[in-house]
Amino acid sequence: MRPTIVWFRRDLRLSDNLALAEAASLGKPVIALYVYDTNEEAHMGGASQWWLHHSLKALAKSLQEKGLQLVLRRGDPLTIITQLQQETNASHILWGRLYSAYERQLGEKLKKHFSDSDIITSSFNNSLLFEPWTVLKDNEPYKVFTPWWKKAISGEIDFKYTKAPSSIKPYKNIASDTLNEWQLISPHWGHKFDDQWTPGEQGGKKRFNFFLHHLIENYAKDRDLFAKDGTSKLSPHLHFGEISPRYCWQRVYDAGYSLKNKGAESFLRELGWREYSYYLLYHFPTLPTENWRDIYNNMPWSQSKADLKAWQTGQTGIPLIDAAMRALWATGWMHNRLRMGVGSFLTKNLGHHWKKGLAWFDDTLVDADEASNAAGWQWIAGSGADAAPYFRIFNPTSQSEKFDPEGTYIKQWVPELQHVPAAYIHAPWEHAEKLKSYGVELGKDYPHPLVDLKRSRQEALDRYAEFVKKA
Ligand SMILES: Cc1cc2nc3c(=O)[nH]c(=O)nc-3n(C[C@H](O)[C@H](O)[C@H](O)COP(=O)(O)OP(=O)(O)OC[C@H]3O[C@@H](n4cnc5c(N)ncnc54)[C@H](O)[C@@H]3O)c2cc1C
Known part of the structure; x- marks a missing residue:
């Protein structure tokens, strides 16, 4: 046969x-x-x-x-x-x-x-709940998430997954490479992720079950807390298709949740953001390479290799940014809010092109995804479809005060600051003298901030405003 x-x-x-x-x-x-x-x-x-x-x-x-x-x-x-x-x-x-x-x-x-x-x-x-050509407005793609999502979920949302085939007729063995000869594991990454992740379908389902039984209920509020294991961490499993969104959707509903529950609604909406990223990539194929809003095409971007390196290696002197970037290097993953935070810092405070951040994420994330990565970076840089307006610039100090009040997450990833009390940890440069009694001398044990947050924010606002004015 x-x-x-x-x-x-x-x-x-x-x-x-x-x-x-x-x-x-x-x-x-x-x-x-x-x-x-x-x-x-x-x-x-x-x-x-x-x-x-x-x-x-x-x-x-x-x-x-x-x-x-x-x-x-x-x-x-x-x-x-x-x-x-x-x-x-x-x-x-x-x-x-x-x-x-x-x-x-x-x-x-x-x-x-x-x-x-x-x-x-x-x-x-x-791969998707809603294929990109199925939800349109007058035959045109939606350019804003919320109306797209409302329209998408107003239709048939009774998603069912198909069980694995009980039997499959095998073909005779034929020539195949071995996995090892592909050398996909570089010594660089090899050892680091082993105890953090279980790639594969079983690993994905196990994590999903944990999320469904322990986390989904409080997901809407816990998803922002950096020190908490409050999100699904399914992104690499979804990216590689080890589990499908149909599976997630049906399991959520089978467990008695629906779009009417806060936690479940919030989770399913995030799956919606994943879908919308693919939607954008399909309708605007240059999303990973070109500004979706071309008004920013001639914007001057920083060329500072030193700043970029400090950002990549978590040596900016801004504790929340450094914690997030070091966590990324060590685990291959970062919270969504922190992705937005480090993205805002790179593109706005440091004035680097979003493509530099996208490239770094592409190399370091285990869930690096052409659609979600591009949509995320363009969103935070203000150049994307339904992007954050250019004047929305994350303040890393208030973000960590709000979402990591005790500095637990910072201390986990920036051990130089582990003895520093919560009151000083979010903006250590404001307490340089006091820090000495906790064993931290700025510039020696931990870097001075790479930029003045307030000034660099204003400079970014001015830079962007000029281009918006010209448009
Ligand atoms: C600058 C930037 C770059 C990003 N790059 C990627 C990327 O390369 N790959 C990637 O999968 N996600 C990316 N995201 C989206 C998001 O940060 C991650 O999907 C999420 O943090 C993964 O964690 P989780 O699985 O615990 O998500 P949960 O909060 O549990 O959400 C469930 C699932 O929904 C999807 N999802 C959640 N938020 C988003 C979002 N904002 N956009 C698209 N899908 C989302 C993911 O598939 C995720 O697994 C990026 C966001 C930003 C701001």
């Missing part, structure tokens, strides 16, 4: 994988394929590569339990898939849809390549 190729992309799971379910239902032998795409457009940062390694390992194990081999190949996906089809005489090629211009083109080219043959190519929605 001619086999079916299932091309796994960012849907590294067995349950609610509609391409795999379809393959199983065809009753033909299945080839499970993952292609490590070496094209420039598919570049993946270091932390994400660590995750991918472990996620593929987990997927291979789950497939093996069903008797299937995970075939690993490296190169250009189109070349590899067409070669594999020839090698095996496959009759079907199935995959989950992705939404960047490059990823969509891959699917389109594959369909075109086989269009004059008897080979069936089909793609499935494995």
Whole structure:
């Protein structure tokens, strides 16, 4: 019997994988394929590569339990898939849809390549609740989140996930790379994340269960507290498609919650922000590379390598910023509010282009996502669709006073300040003399602030206002 190729992309799971379910239902032998795409457009940062390694390992194990081999190949996906089809005489090629211009083109080219043959190519929605072309206003995309979300949830929202196929007919073993030869784990990241994360479908479901049973109830208020494990931490699992938003949605409803509960509503709305980021990427494919609002195109940006380095390494002398950036380096993850805070600091107070921040996040986040990262950076820089207005500049001092009042989070990541009382920890430069009695001399034990927050804020406001005026 001619086999079916299932091309796994960012849907590294067995349950609610509609391409795999379809393959199983065809009753033909299945080839499970993952292609490590070496094209420039598919570049993946270091932390994400660590995750991918472990996620593929987990997927291979789950497939093996069903008797299937995970075939690993490296190169250009189109070349590899067409070669594999020839090698095996496959009759079907199935995959989950992705939404960047490059990823969509891959699917389109594959369909075109086989269009004059008897080979069936089909793609499935494995990543989203609302595919980008389904929620429009007079055939145009929504440019603001809230009306888009209202419209999206006003329709059919009875999302159901599909269980993993109970049996899948395996194809005979064929040539495959080994995961280790891809060397996805650089010594740089290798050891650091091991005890923090469990990549893979089982790890994602476990974390989801924990969130559902212990955190969702208070999510709306706890999600802002930096020292608290109050959010789902599902972003890397969702990014790699180890769990699906349909799964999350149904499980939330099955547990008796709905959009009417504060915690659940807030969580589902955040899933909505993820969806909206893909929506923007689909309708505005240059989102990761160009200002969505072009009025800022000629804005002068700082070129200071020293400032950028201080930001990246958590040496700015602003405790909350340093804590967040060091936590990112150590864990591959950061709270949403802190992403906004460090983004605001980089683009507004330090005057660096948002692309510098995006690139750093891309390399260091385990959930680095082309859509959410670009939407997040453009939002905070004020250049994006439905962006924060340029005059909204986060004040890291009041943010930490409000959301880390005791300085617990700061002390965890900036141990230089661990003996400093809460009253002085948020803005240590205002208490330089007092700090000495807690063993901290500014400029020696902990840096002086890189910029004066008030002055740099005003300079940013002036810079932006000038461009808004010209527009
Ligand atoms: C500058 C900046 C860059 C960002 N880069 C990324 C990125 O590369 N990858 C990424 O997944 N998210 C990104 N985000 C969004 C958000 O910060 C993370 O999704 C969230 O912090 C992940 O933590 P969590 O899983 O505990 O989220 P929760 O608060 O538990 O939310 C549940 C899920 O909703 C989604 N979500 C939550 N907030 C957002 C948001 N603002 N935008 C889009 N989706 C959201 C995520 O998939 C998340 O897992 C970025 C935000 C900013 C401001």
